[in-house]
Each structure stands twice: as C-alpha cells, then as structure tokens.
Amino acid sequence: MKIFPQSAARCFPTQYLHADLLVAGGGLAGLCAALAAARDGLQVVLIQDRPVLGGNASSEVRLWANGATSHMGNNNRWAREGGIMGEIMEENLWRNKEGNPVMFDLVLLDLAKTQQGLTLLLNTAVYEVEKEQQRITQVSAFNPINETFYIVSAEQFCDATGDGVLGFLAGAEYREGAEDADELDEKMAPGDNFGHKLGHSIYFYTKQTAGPVNFIPPSFALKDITDIPRYKRLTSTLNGCDLWWLEWGGRLDTVHESEEIKWELWKIVWGVWDHIKNSGQFPEAENMTIEWVGAIPGKRESRRFVGDHLLCQQDIIEQRDHYDAVAYGGWSIDLHPADGVYSTHDGCRQFHSKGTYTIPFRSLYSRTLDNLLLTGRLISASHVAFGSARVMCTCGLLGEVVGRAAALCKTHNLTPRELARPEHVTALQQQLQRNGCYIPRHWLSDPAQGATVSASSEYQLTELAPNGQWQPLAERMALLLPVQAGASLPKITLRLRSTTPLQLAVSLLGSKRAGNFTPDEQYDECILQLSPGEGEYALTFNWQSARDQYLFLAFDARDSVEIALTDTHLPGMMTVFNSLNARVAKHTRQVADGDYGVDEFDFWLPRRHPQQIMPALRVSQPLAYWGAQNVLNGRLRPEQQINAWSPAANDNTPEIIWRWPTPQSLKQLTLVQDNDFDNAMESVQMGHPYAVTPHCITHYRLWADDRLLAEVKANHHSVCQHCLDEPLTATSIRLEILATAGALPAVYSLNVS
Structure with a gap:
C-alpha cells in the first residue's frame, strides 16, 4: 500500500538521454534512418509519437508501402528499393505474405527492439527544441502514457516526422503548397482550380x-x-x-x-x-x-523543408543525374486535386518518367541549420516533385541515406553540407552501395578489394525447352534480354502456331537512355511468314549494338497466333506486355492531355507471380550473360547487363570463389543476391503467393580458406551481412550454394571490408 498525502503541486518525472543522433518520427523513413545509423555505430534515440512504427504503413492507417516499382505498373524494371527498406519488405513477405497490417507492425517493432545502439521511445511527442546559433542541441518530449518528460541532447538530428516538427520548432526554412509554374518552369504546377496541396x-x-x-x-x-x-x-x-x-x-x-x-x-x-x-x-x-x-x-502533404537543392519536375522527367545522387525514385508524379473526393477532377493526375530518377544528398538536409537531416516527405522538393518522392518505400530508402550520412559526419567531423561536397559525398555513395543500396547509373568501386574470381560453372543460354503450354499473342508481348557493346543477337528460334496464314512482325527495340527499360527506338524488324498449324520460326536481325543495353524482342498482337512457353525462368530476363495497370495509369501508353512537360511512351509491364511466363526458344550460339566476372563489376542490379553470376542449371554443387594473391584482413562480408527486385511486395492488403521469391538462395555456406564462417538456412533476404567479431585473415572466400527457393540463383556481389 502506498499513500500519498496532499501536496501543493506535483511534477511528472524527467529522464535525460544523450545520443549521437536523434531521429524524430517512426514512419518507414525514420525507422530506416535509426537502424542505419545504429548499424554504423552511432548511439541513436528514435522518438515516435504513436504506439506503433510505420506511419502511414502501420495498422493505424493501413496504406500499402510502395516505391519505384509502382505496383509493377510502369517501365522501372528491377527497381524495388534495396538496403534496409528492401530488408523490411522481404522480411514482411517472409512473415506476412498475406498482408496483415498488424503483422507488419510486428516486423517493424521487432527490427527496432533488436537493434543494438537504438533506444526507442513510443507514444512520445517532441514539443520543444533548443539551439545554439544554427545547431540544434536538444529536444524536449512527453509521453502521456507513462507521464514522463524526456530531454534528449544529441550531436545530430534527423526530422522524419512527416509534418517537420523538429524543423518547424527550430526555425528552419520550409514551404507549403505548390510553387507557381514560372518559379521552376514546372508545367505540372497546379493552378488554383486544381489546388496546391494533397489531402x-x-x-x-x-x-x-x-x-x-x-x-x-x-x-x-x-x-x-x-x-x-x-x-x-x-x-x-x-x-x-x-x-x-x-x-x-x-x-x-x-x-x-x-x-x-x-x-x-x-x-x-x-x-x-x-x-x-x-x-x-x-x-x-x-x-x-x-x-x-x-x-x-x-x-500526404504538409511542410517541405529547403535544402541546397530543390528537387523539381525536370529532375524527375528528364532523369537528371546528380553528382551527389544517393537514392532514387520511380513512382509517378502523382498529384491529387485539393478538394479530394468532392472534386470534379479525376482523383489523381499521374505522369511517369521513362525510368528511375536519382535524388541528390543536397535535398536531404536543411540549408538553414547545420545539423538537421531531412528524410521522408520533408525533403527539399517542389510540390510537383514531392508528388513522386513522397511514397513510402522511397522515403524509407532516403531514411537509410541520412542515417549512414550521420555516421560519416561523426567519423569525419563534417556537417551534412560539407559531406555533400564532391570530394566527400563519394564516401557516402560507396557506403550505401556496400550495404546493398542500389543507385541507378552508379556502381561500387572494387567490391571484393582486388580479388579474382572463379566458379564451378556459369550458366549459358542455349535452349529453353517447351512445356506444352501456349500463350496467345492477344496483346503486344516482348522478351527483355541484354546485349553487349559490339555484339549482335544470334538466330533465335521460337515455336508458334497460327489458325491462318499471316505475317507476324517482331521488332527489335531499345531505350535511348542507357539503363532505361522504355523502348523508344526501333533498331530492326523481322517479318515471319506463318503457316496454319504449329511450327518453328527463326528470328534474325541485321543489327549490331553500339553499347551495353537491354533489348525488347517485341511481337505484334495477333489474336490467332500463340507462342510456346517454357517452365524455365532466368534471372535478368523476363517477358513484358504492352498493357495497363489501372492502379497507376489510364492507358497502355502514357498520354498527356495537355502541355504538362512530360513524355509520351508505351508501358511494358511484367506479370505478377505466379503468372509470369517465358517463351520457349533456342539460340544458334550460347548467350553467356551470367559469367562469374560479373560479381566484380560493382553493379547491384540488372542495368544494361544482367550483372550477376548464375551457375549452370545442371550444376548440383554450385560454388564461387574470391581469391587474393596475399592474405587479406576481413571484417565484414556482404552478399548481394537476387530476390526478384521487380516484385513490388506491397506490405499490406494485396497478399502475395510466395514467402520467398524463386531465385533467392535459401541455404548457403561461406568459407574463409578452409574455415567455415557461416552457414545460413531459411534465408529470404537479398542482402546478407556477416560481421565478424574479430578481423580474420584469409586468401579466399568461397560461397557454397546448397538450395534456392526453386529457380536459378544469381549473385551480384560479395562486398568485402
């Protein structure tokens, strides 16, 4: 029994905490920022004003998390976010393929609670900020559940609150609403009739x-x-x-x-x-x-803070490359009428770029405060650009960027603005890629630290045997495959059947911009003369590629023609269709119904598991796209080439070995492998057929010389990190693959540090 006599007044208790980094806001952006910084050695306090993590993705709101894959409804192939955001989506697929939002809460809470160096304060709201000159020094917060005040001091601060609570209280420069069209020459800038904010x-x-x-x-x-x-x-x-x-x-x-x-x-x-x-x-x-x-x-929208670069429409539509590119987006520029459900306008106005666009680090910190990092939907962007960058998986990716940036700022005693300089930002770009964060048109420098590589076998495509199933060519269909600079395609033989004699055109298409998957150029065409019934037909093209790139072997639509299919699915190759995904587009082609400063082009979309198909075929000379040397090029996705090693289909004990001429001191090994980066993996509601995508390596061993470093079973992640308690000296690392989720494995890199 406790008895408390009357007193003049009482105060709630106060706890004092100190951190290297304080992250305010526990949505996907804030969580990824906190996890990344803690994994890079910082002491982190994450303050979240709700009882669960996830923000709009949590069980409190229940919006599915999505990003550059855009429900697989645009031309961004192999574009799902990597790093921690990818880890979250893959873990959710493993535990929660049915899309239960309460289970997604659990995935996020589990990640936060098990992360060393991360202190999580739920149900806690920041209400006051203290500064010295242009630096934030501490925040005050309150938890009404445990009736406790928190005063948290830190060296660096990250605002991931969505509304910009930290930045607002600290007096940072910010914007609300839409810019006038002539300020940034953005033709999508909305007028008063459409409205200047999303609801x-x-x-x-x-x-x-x-x-x-x-x-x-x-x-x-x-x-x-x-x-x-x-x-x-x-x-x-x-x-x-x-x-x-x-x-x-x-x-x-x-x-x-x-x-x-x-x-x-x-x-x-x-x-x-x-x-x-x-x-x-x-x-x-x-x-x-x-x-x-x-x-x-x-x-959706409130405050947007101002950094040293204001992301704008042209950055997205023109896919401008920035020297300090640290992340990417790929959702459409998706603007909604301000009157929302009561508006006579369509519910959204969506325009896609022809591929993914990059986001510069200069958009991820305040230009008026020296130690405030920005992530999520607070970043430095115009209203129009915000319409794309605001989606949650993009926000999560940006969260990891600022978390790892904070660690580098501490290590090198830099402000975020100083880290953004050309002589420093490369370190951030390399650190992100070492941890599996793909950045379009960038690559990791010497991932294996000078190693040579050999493999037990290398897959070469000679034939994909028919399985007795047929696909009608009711819509335009294309096989997406790479070609190297200076090379031509070999003769490709397919099985077709037709009810009538006719001509079938097969076009050889490509993208003007390297790395895109929007076929906006035609290189050649092959006309097949089809007879009634079933037969083999050979495609030959009189063309040579000037650069590494992906090609589209595009079949015209013919209702009376069918193409034979195979059971084999290969990493880095797929079949796409000139079709419509009503979630993100209104037509099979992007059509601008006004002068909005956007491109018109066809959408070429894959099918979701398990409806993906691949045509049966035979080639006149082997296609050797999956060589072991690919794992040394530092490219973490299929982009211009497959960029992965895959063993031969009949190799029952596949392995790949990295060797150094002299012993190396090893501290961390990061294996990056295929987990179907084209799969959108929406977090809730939709549900997915597989808990693990088919190409994923589910069981493997890593050996240092003859010493077993790790055996991993039931793996379901594309990025597998092995941090050693003590540095290890070795002259070789061997990856032994024991099982996959059912399809051919693919390894992009072993990042050694």
Whole structure:
C-alpha cells in the first residue's frame, strides 16, 4: 500500500538521454534512418509519437508501402528499393505474405527492439527544441502514457516526422503548397482550380459474414452520396487502399486542421458505407460488415523543408543525374486535386518518367541549420516533385541515406553540407552501395578489394525447352534480354502456331537512355511468314549494338497466333506486355492531355507471380550473360547487363570463389543476391503467393580458406551481412550454394571490408 498525502503541486518525472543522433518520427523513413545509423555505430534515440512504427504503413492507417516499382505498373524494371527498406519488405513477405497490417507492425517493432545502439521511445511527442546559433542541441518530449518528460541532447538530428516538427520548432526554412509554374518552369504546377496541396485519407476494411448485418449510420454520416462526383465508382468489393481517393483537406491547413479533416473523412467513410449497405444497389452487401475504420487519417502533404537543392519536375522527367545522387525514385508524379473526393477532377493526375530518377544528398538536409537531416516527405522538393518522392518505400530508402550520412559526419567531423561536397559525398555513395543500396547509373568501386574470381560453372543460354503450354499473342508481348557493346543477337528460334496464314512482325527495340527499360527506338524488324498449324520460326536481325543495353524482342498482337512457353525462368530476363495497370495509369501508353512537360511512351509491364511466363526458344550460339566476372563489376542490379553470376542449371554443387594473391584482413562480408527486385511486395492488403521469391538462395555456406564462417538456412533476404567479431585473415572466400527457393540463383556481389 502506498499513500500519498496532499501536496501543493506535483511534477511528472524527467529522464535525460544523450545520443549521437536523434531521429524524430517512426514512419518507414525514420525507422530506416535509426537502424542505419545504429548499424554504423552511432548511439541513436528514435522518438515516435504513436504506439506503433510505420506511419502511414502501420495498422493505424493501413496504406500499402510502395516505391519505384509502382505496383509493377510502369517501365522501372528491377527497381524495388534495396538496403534496409528492401530488408523490411522481404522480411514482411517472409512473415506476412498475406498482408496483415498488424503483422507488419510486428516486423517493424521487432527490427527496432533488436537493434543494438537504438533506444526507442513510443507514444512520445517532441514539443520543444533548443539551439545554439544554427545547431540544434536538444529536444524536449512527453509521453502521456507513462507521464514522463524526456530531454534528449544529441550531436545530430534527423526530422522524419512527416509534418517537420523538429524543423518547424527550430526555425528552419520550409514551404507549403505548390510553387507557381514560372518559379521552376514546372508545367505540372497546379493552378488554383486544381489546388496546391494533397489531402488526407481514411481507409476501411470490410468482411463477409454468415448472415445479414444491419447498419445504422451515425448522425454525422454523409447524407447525399451524390455530393461525391465519383460515387458511381463505388462497389461493395472496394475497401482498404482501393479507396485511396476518399481524400479531403487539401484546401485546409493540413497540420493544424487535421482534426477537422479527420471528422470530414469519417463523415465520408460512413456515408459511403451507408450507401453500399442501405441504398439497395448492392444486394451482395447484405452479408457484409465493416471490420475496421481508421482512427487517424493518412496524411500526404504538409511542410517541405529547403535544402541546397530543390528537387523539381525536370529532375524527375528528364532523369537528371546528380553528382551527389544517393537514392532514387520511380513512382509517378502523382498529384491529387485539393478538394479530394468532392472534386470534379479525376482523383489523381499521374505522369511517369521513362525510368528511375536519382535524388541528390543536397535535398536531404536543411540549408538553414547545420545539423538537421531531412528524410521522408520533408525533403527539399517542389510540390510537383514531392508528388513522386513522397511514397513510402522511397522515403524509407532516403531514411537509410541520412542515417549512414550521420555516421560519416561523426567519423569525419563534417556537417551534412560539407559531406555533400564532391570530394566527400563519394564516401557516402560507396557506403550505401556496400550495404546493398542500389543507385541507378552508379556502381561500387572494387567490391571484393582486388580479388579474382572463379566458379564451378556459369550458366549459358542455349535452349529453353517447351512445356506444352501456349500463350496467345492477344496483346503486344516482348522478351527483355541484354546485349553487349559490339555484339549482335544470334538466330533465335521460337515455336508458334497460327489458325491462318499471316505475317507476324517482331521488332527489335531499345531505350535511348542507357539503363532505361522504355523502348523508344526501333533498331530492326523481322517479318515471319506463318503457316496454319504449329511450327518453328527463326528470328534474325541485321543489327549490331553500339553499347551495353537491354533489348525488347517485341511481337505484334495477333489474336490467332500463340507462342510456346517454357517452365524455365532466368534471372535478368523476363517477358513484358504492352498493357495497363489501372492502379497507376489510364492507358497502355502514357498520354498527356495537355502541355504538362512530360513524355509520351508505351508501358511494358511484367506479370505478377505466379503468372509470369517465358517463351520457349533456342539460340544458334550460347548467350553467356551470367559469367562469374560479373560479381566484380560493382553493379547491384540488372542495368544494361544482367550483372550477376548464375551457375549452370545442371550444376548440383554450385560454388564461387574470391581469391587474393596475399592474405587479406576481413571484417565484414556482404552478399548481394537476387530476390526478384521487380516484385513490388506491397506490405499490406494485396497478399502475395510466395514467402520467398524463386531465385533467392535459401541455404548457403561461406568459407574463409578452409574455415567455415557461416552457414545460413531459411534465408529470404537479398542482402546478407556477416560481421565478424574479430578481423580474420584469409586468401579466399568461397560461397557454397546448397538450395534456392526453386529457380536459378544469381549473385551480384560479395562486398568485402
């Protein structure tokens, strides 16, 4: 028994903490920043004002995390984010392929709690900042659950709060709303009619029940469904993220009027459900109930802070390369009308670039504060560019960048601005790539520290045997495969069958920009004369490539023609279709219905697992794209070439060996291998057929000379790090592959340090 006598006043307790880096905000960006910095040796405090991590991806909001893969709906091949963001998505697939948002919470919390050097403060909100000149020195925060104040001092600070709480309180320069079109010459800059900010959304989940369920709407539910101009799009099967367009609030202050926006969104949600349940237009909804409605809105846009580079539309559409490129995006420039669900405009205006674009480090720190790093949707970007960079997997990737940047700043006693200089930023780019963060059109310098490499075998493509299945050429289809500079394609023989005699055109297409997968040039064409019935037909092209690049062998659409398929799927090759993904586009071709400063081009999309297909074929001379030397080139994805080693299909004990002429001191080995970087791996709701993608190496051993360093079973990650307790001296490292998830393995690199 404790008895507390009356007193004049009482105070809540205060805890004092110190860190190398304080990260405010525990969405995907903040979590990735905290994990990266802690893994690079910093003491980190992560402050999150919610009971769970993940922000808009958490069970509180339940939006699926996505990024450059754009639901596999654009031309960004092998573009899923790597590093820690990729690790999170792969771990979620392994534990939670069904897409349960509560399980995604668990994945994130588990990562944070097991990370050495990371102190996590949940339910804790920053409310005050102290500075000395242009440096933040400490923050004050409060947790109403344990009634405790926290005063946290740090050398560096990272704002990942979404609304920019740290930057705002510290007086950093920021922007809200959209720039005028003439400020940055952005033709997508919206006018007043469209509106200058994106709104919030609240999602809801439904489920089927065994019997009828009545619904009595609350008094505040929307009464007239026709107030929503797009109400005819509503169906009983739409729920969760499908209803992203139930959005509102872009005309309001999206920070200080968030509660008003929330109540309006609840009004909309319950009005929509009332319409579905009680209008009589959806009889199948009689046995349905609403299982969950968000209690807090998912917020898209508020403050954007200003760094030394303001990312703009041209950076994205023109895919401008920056000397300090540290990350990339690939989602469309996705702008929404400010009036949201009540607008007569479409729910979004989306325009894609022809490939991924890079994001400079100069956009990831405040230009008015010396020790404030920016990540997530706070980065230095125009409203238009923000429309692409705001999506969560891109934000997570940016989080890792600033976390590793903070570690380098501490090691070398640099400010973020100094780290951004050309003579310093290379160290950050190399550190990111050593940890599996792919940067388009950049590569890791000498990943194996001067080693030579040999392998038990190398895959060479001679034939993909038919499996008895056929694919109708009902839409344009293309085989995506690489060719080296100075090379021509060999004769490629396919099996086709037709109901009538006809000509079938097969075009040889390529991308003007190296590294893109948008076929905007035609190099040659082969016309096949098809006879009725089944037969073999040879493709020959009179063309030689001037550079390393990927090609499209594009078949015209012919309803009466089918192509034979194979069971074999190869890393770095795929079949794509000139088709539509309605989640991210309205047509099979990007069409600009006005002068928006964007390109028009065809979309060529892969199919999702397990619907991916590959044509059966035979080549006149072997295609040797998968050589062991690929693992030394420092390129971590298929880009212009496959860039991976794969063993021969009949090699039952595949291994690859890195050798040095003199003994090397080894501290860390990072294996980067294939885990289907084209797979979007949306975090919630959609669900996925596999817990591990087929090419992944699931069981392997690493040997240093004759000493077993590690045996890994049930692996499901593309980046596998092995940190040694003590440095080890060896003259060779051998990777022994014992099992994959069912398909041919592919190794991109062994990064040695």
